[in-house]
Amino acid sequence: MNFEFKNIEFRNFFDIDLNKYDKKAIKVSFISIAVMLLISIISTILIKLNFDGVTRINIFSILLSFHLSALKVKNMMVFSISTVKIGIIILLIIPVIVLSITNLFIYKREFDSIKECMYESFKIAFLYGMFLSVIAIFSRVKINMGIDAMFGFGYNNSTTIGYKLIYSFVNGFMIAFITSTILNWKKEFYGRYYFVDIVFSALKVFINLFVITLIITTIVSFTKNYTFSDFGLTTYSKGFGIVAYIAQIASYLMIILSGGSVEIGDKSDSLSIFSVFNKSIFMDTKLIIFIVFSIFALTMILIGSKIYKNYRYDNKKMILHFSVFYSFFISVISRFSAISISTSSIKSFSSFEIIAKSNPVLVFISAMILSMIFLNIGYKATEELEEYL
Structure with a gap:
């Protein structure tokens, strides 16, 4: 393979037609999240069928776990806060595949420059990260296990489990940006x-x-x-x-x-x-x-x-x-x-x-x-x- 040593022109990086690609970035991020949600629902059903005793699973938590977001557990009884990061790297394959397929389906071979490609990737990543941060809010589950749970009074022994909003956004942004950029670069500019x-x-x-x-x-x-x-x-x-x-x-x-x-x-x-x-x-x-x-x-x-x-x-x-x-x-x-x-x-x-x-x-x-x-x-x-x- 012969390299062509061309420089990328970053002057006037944002001097592009913002409406050129219409709402394709929104479509990519929304469809990807929708597909991931469907996969999470299927995963929830399979977990309930294969593990006895599991009766309540938050679907949004399953979705965020695919993106390796950080889990926050807060126990009011002992005033403790735990942060759990389970970086099971193999799970990243699922959102990467979904984002790749959606990108290929929505975007055709139509990028005129690298800066346009990167700008669209940035929009996809930002929207995708925002979707995950909103989902992180709805992933929180509060469980009461103390005396107050039985009689309505006594110690507050509630435990709140949920995913961190900022961490979810950063993970979603990184996954979407890297995937979209590399995929579209390969499709449009490799060899040039x-x-x-x-x-x-x-x-x-x-x-x-x-x-x-x-x-x-x-x-x-x-x-x-x-x-x-x-x-x-x-x-x-x-x-x-x-x-x-x-x-x-x-x-x-x-x-x-x-x-x-x-x-x-x-x-x-x-x-x-x-x-x-x-x-x-x-x-x-x-x-x-x-x-x-x-x-x-x-x-x-x-x-x-x-x-x-x-x-x-x-x-x-x-x-x-x-x-x-x-x-x-x-x-x-x-x-x-x-x-x-x-x-x-x-x-x-x-x-x-x-x-x-x-x-x-x-x-x-x-x-x-x-x-x-x-x-x-x-x-x-x-x-x-x-x-x-």
Whole structure:
């Protein structure tokens, strides 16, 4: 693939015809939410049929859980507030597929410029996020379990469960914006602009590494499923749990192989490629981390070599640009794969946290530095080899 090193013109970014695409952004976001709501209703019915004792499930909560929104639990009896983030990364596939199909159905090949494409993606993301934030309001459920529930007086032992409004908006915005932008860029501008091509090159490498990591995780999980217990996750059971478990472990391995760290258990403990051999974890886990890291390093070295062979006379900054976009995709995985339960009590002024998460900003920085190092190794090695020969 040959890159065309064209610059994107961002001057007068908002100097576009706002009515050109009529109400297509509204249609995409509304139809996507409607389809997600239908999927949530079906999921609710299946849950009730397969789990005895589950009689009351909030459909809106199911919908927000597909977008990995943060759950807030407030107990008035003990004055405690808990925030639950269950970043089961596999669930994101559902809204991404729905948004992709809706985008393809509503928008044809009609974008004249990248700025128009990004503006429409921004509108879709904003509206989609707003829909989710409104749904978050209706997701709240209040449960009374104390003496006041029986006699109408006594202690207030009510528990309020609901999703955070701002968190729901941010998640919805990110999912819709990234999905819409990448999909429409691929459909309209791939092969025409360097900026777009380098994004998809980084995305392709990211997907390939994730698939390889997923295969390795699957093999290890079915042979020695105790190996990944170091990540603080219980072993899977059956059915969907197997898929969710493997995808979750693969996500954490992607963060680690890219130079990031995953916090396990409490904030004082973390697992990264730089500390893995100093930790008291299974030797099998250390071996798997070393293998996936070696694959990452070799991949980046080969890409660095390819950059030198094909583009050394055009733009060496491709190494930096590639690293930035690859690191962005890793940081997105970090953002959405966080699992944590944090609770604080006003009575005891104490808090605890059970976590398996990472800092997206630090992951971005670490991944960019590490990928640039290996890309430069491949670039320089090929340059030296060419001069020697």
